[in-house]
């Protein structure tokens with residue numbers, strides 16, 4: 001979850017208008033008189049789209065984990081004998097031009113509204129079926145709550161004018177090659193709720 005949060009913040013700081021949109025959503029739903037709570041996250045649809053879009057574009061577990069076929073089967077026209085190691089390239093599925101419009105751009109809006117429902121079914125960040133990630137609901141709650149607190153309490157900036165380097169490294173989970181560095185300041189409207197040090 002913390003690795004995904006690093007990618008989420010990197011995407012938001014490279015797309016400050018999306019960060020502003022998320023901050024506006026939090027301000028209008030929660031306001032400035034109390035901190036966001038876990039139960040608020042389900043009322044922050046745009047924030048959730050930001051998480052989904054990062055899980056699509058910067059797939060945390062790009063090849064899932066290796067699976068084995070329990071019986072002979074045919075997948076996409078290919079015969080797969082029993083006991084074959086099967087890898088699922090979710091990273092490639094999440095960037096497939098046939099499935100996604102403008103796949104390399106960070107566009108949380110693609111998951112919004114009624115049309116977004118169809119798009120949500122096309123991402124597999126937690127795998128699928130019996131061996132899918134049992135931590136998915138927990139991870140989504142933790143990420144939603146943490147992210148909403150970071151956005152509600154602080155204003156964020158990149159350390160330079162230059163865009164954040166989004167190079168992806170090798171590994172079972174996708175590391176960010178250049179570690180994320182950001183600047184933050186307590187928002188003036190939140191000073192009464194967020195201690196400065």
Ligand code: HEM
Pocket residue numbers: 001004060061064065066125126127128130131132133134135136138139
């Ligand atoms: C953003 C956070 C997370 C992502 C993207 C993620 C993703 C995944 C993926 C892709 C798999 C393999 C699924 C497959 O091959 O079909 C997996 C398996 C698993 N995950 Fe997660 N996960 C996350 C957080 C968590 C958390 C918070 C927990 C536990 C509290 C957890 C526990 C597990 C376990 C136990 C498995 C193995 C399940 C099995 O083989 O039956 N994960 N996860």
